[in-house]
Amino acid sequence: MPLTPSLDRLIHELQKLPGVGPKNAQRLAIFIFKKGADFSRALSSAVIEMSQNVKYCSSCAGICESDICDICSNSLRDHSKVCVVEKPTDVFHIEATGQYNGVYHVLNGLISPLEYLTIDKLNIKPLVARINSADSPVREIVFALPPKVEGDATMALIKKMIQRPLKISKLAQGIPTGCEIEHIDSMTLARALNNRN
Amino acid sequence: MCLEIALSPGINLFYGMNGQGKTNILESVEILSTTRSDRAFKEAELVNHNEESALVSGRFLKNSLDFDISVNYYKNRKKTCVKNGKNTTADSIFGSVNIVKFFPKDAEIITGAPANRRRYADMEISLTDRAYYTNYKNYIKLIESRNAVLKQMSELQERDFKYGELMDLIESYDELLPDAAYGVYRGRLDFLKEIALYADRTHRSISSNREKLDILYHCSVNENTDKSMNLTENLFKQRLIFLLKKNLKNDIIRKLTTVGPHKDDIEFLINGTPAKNFGSTGQIKTLAVSLKLAQIDYVFNKTGDYPVLLIDDMTSEFDAERLFNIIKSISADMQVLISSTDNEIFKTAFGGQGINYFKVSGGAVVNN
Ligand SMILES: Nc1ncnc2c1ncn2[C@@H]1O[C@H](COP(=O)(O)OP(=O)(O)OP(=O)(O)O)[C@@H](O)[C@H]1O
Ligand SMILES: [Mg+2]
Ligand SMILES: [Zn+2]
Numbered sequence: 001m002p003l004t005p006s007l008d009r010l011i012h013e014l015q016k017l018p019g020v021g022p023k024n025a026q027r028l029a030i031f032i033f034k035k036g037a038d039f040s041r042a043l044s045s046a047v048i049e050m051s052q053n054v055k056y057c058s059s060c061a062g063i064c065e066s067d068i069c070d071i072c073s074n075s076l077r078d079h080s081k082v083c084v085v086e087k088p089t090d091v092f093h094i095e096a097t098g099q100y101n102g103v104y105h106v107l108n109g110l111i112s113p114l115e116y117l118t119i120d121k122l123n124i125k126p127l128v129a130r131i132n133s134a135d136s137p138v139r140e141i142v143f144a145l146p147p148k149v150e151g152d153a154t155m156a157l158i159k160k161m162i163q164r165p166l167k168i169s170k171l172a173q174g175i176p177t178g179c180e181i182e183h184i185d186s187m188t189l190a191r192a193l194n195n196r197n
Numbered sequence: 198m199c200l201e202i203a204l205s206p207g208i209n210l211f212y213g214m215n216g217q218g219k220t221n222i223l224e225s226v227e228i229l230s231t232t233r234s235d236r237a238f239k240e241a242e243l244v245n246h247n248e249e250s251a252l253v254s255g256r257f258l259k260n261s262l263d264f265d266i267s268v269n270y271y272k273n274r275k276k277t278c279v280k281n282g283k284n285t286t287a288d289s290i291f292g293s294v295n296i297v298k299f300f301p302k303d304a305e306i307i308t309g310a311p312a313n314r315r316r317y318a319d320m321e322i323s324l325t326d327r328a329y330y331t332n333y334k335n336y337i338k339l340i341e342s343r344n345a346v347l348k349q350m351s352e353l354q355e356r357d358f359k360y361g362e363l364m365d366l367i368e369s370y371d372e373l374l375p376d377a378a379y380g381v382y383r384g385r386l387d388f389l390k391e392i393a394l395y396a397d398r399t400h401r402s403i404s405s406n407r408e409k410l411d412i413l414y415h416c417s418v419n420e421n422t423d424k425s426m427n428l429t430e431n432l433f434k435q436r437l438i439f440l441l442k443k444n445l446k447n448d449i450i451r452k453l454t455t456v457g458p459h460k461d462d463i464e465f466l467i468n469g470t471p472a473k474n475f476g477s478t479g480q481i482k483t484l485a486v487s488l489k490l491a492q493i494d495y496v497f498n499k500t501g502d503y504p505v506l507l508i509d510d511m512t513s514e515f516d517a518e519r520l521f522n523i524i525k526s527i528s529a530d531m532q533v534l535i536s537s538t539d540n541e542i543f544k545t546a547f548g549g550q551g552i553n554y555f556k557v558s559g560g561a562v563v564n565n
Contacts, residue, residue, distance in 0.1 A: 111366065113345035114338075119362055149338045149373070156369035 110150035143170040213557035219536035295504035336377035375434040395491035
């Protein structure tokens with residue numbers, strides 16, 4: 001059901017958000033209208049500012065507001081240890097435990113040929129290059145991928161592509177199978193980090 | 198349209214003419230147990246042609262705990278599930294309630310394609326064993342993923358750089374497959390062993406001790422001439438790894454993984470002869486009933502509870518009186534839902550005692 005041209009345009013854009021269907025988009029658009037001009041200005045400037053400032057770290061592909069993230073540029077962190085995660089938000093969850101002092105690598109997805117997520121669509125080759133290069137400081141890889149088929153296959157594949165002897169560990173079990181990193185409470189996650197196998 | 202039914206804890210008989218909705222009512226209980234229907238190929242088929250969505254809700258009482266389950270189906274969206282008022286996944290509802298179905302299609306377990314038998318075993322095991330279910334789903338996902346990669350490889354030349362990358366991915370799946378495959382193999386063997394024990398007992402008694410029932414598991418990983426010889430865990434995994442490698446070229450051409458539990462089969466023998474090819478119609482019916490009755494014992498042994506029985510088209514399919522007596526001999530307080538075009542047969546056979554009658558007409562219960 002079309003409303004007014006401007007509302008329809010907003011609804012059209014909102015519908016592109018994950019989990020937002022036509023009905024929800026309409027509800028959100030009307031809500032934004034009712035909240036008034038100040039809210040709309042604040043919302044749109046926040047969106048624009050975010051899109052101008054936030055970028056992927058050129059080293060780990062985590063998200064940050066500079067070319068290289070605070071973690072990668074921190075010389076006090078242990079750069080011989082790389083924690084491999086699926087999503088940028090996983091980095092923040094692991095950081096919140098305070099149990100890890102190495103650096104990260106964000107894959108931005110997991111291997112899933114059924115969803116056309118293949119090697120080239122993910123940030124796997126840069127990781128392998130980072131590890132395999134002659135002057136690489138990396139000595140240890142910690143896999144913190146979700147314990148499900150996609151996570152296990154991604155880990156097995158990366159292991160195959162690594163051409164140097166490294167210490168490799170993964171988060172200890174105790175994390176429920178099929179569980180996303182973000183749904184694990186900090187305590188459990190901290191324990192899993194300390195009992196890697 | 199909405200239908201609400203209060204069932205009695207004993208026998209509930211839904212009777213009425215063809216096409217009135219009797220099977221639909223039984224199917225709704227199946228949905229609350231498994232979140233799916235064996236009859237519908239796609240979820241959308243469960244939604245009335247003139248509606249956008251369909252809702253099945255049930256309240257259950259188990260070990261003096263009561264809980265509510267709802268499953269919502271939509272025309273264009275995935276189903277949603279609710280347990281005790283909270284949105285949840287289909288997996289967490291699956292198996293909350295156990296059922297054993299006696300449906301006219303049961304004979305297909307014996308006479309149909311191998312996929313029918315695998316589905317039978319996997320479904321029955323999964324309902325009482327969550328670890329099996331999770332592992333089974335992982336296994337299927339591994340095989341489907343591997344097949345998707347095989348398909349990509351079939352479109353490339355071996356000297357392509359991409360081909361080598363995909364080979365790494367195949368090898369990754371082949372590292373993960375043995376554990377998952379063994380879990381499926383082991384689970385099915387254990388299940389069939391227990392079922393065979395119970396089913397042979399009932400089959401003998403229904404056939405007045407004339408027929409002996411055996412169940413064999415044919416494993417595609419097993420290259421022994423005697424397929425009934427079970428493999429040890431180590432041997433199974435070694436054979437699977439060897440066969441995955443050996444078949445790889447062929448798998449790429451066929452875009453399918455040609456070895457593993459998803460290719461296995463189950464064989465039923467009556468007095469040593471395969472029932473699938475040589476069983477008479479009567480023998481196959483008896484065998485199907487024996488398997489289902491064995492399922493009741495199996496569920497009871499695993500969970501300590503009797504399942505809810507769903508018996509569709511009682512009068513046309515079974516020797517009603519005999520089946521009924523067998524069921525009642527197992528436990529008098531098992532909850533049973535029966536559909537039938539005929540209610541007289543029950544009245545005469547059992548004097549109608551303890552039976553709750555529902556007349557079904559035009560998708561509604563008209564009196565009871
Ligand atoms: N998606 C649908 N939308 C509307 N009607 C449907 C849909 N799917 C099935 N039906 C109708 O529901 C009825 C089937 O009901 P059901 O199979 O429960 O009948 P029954 O009482 O078990 O019949 P029988 O005695 O022949 O087995 C049929 O009339 C069929 O056309
Ligand atoms: Mg029917
Ligand atoms: Zn970084």
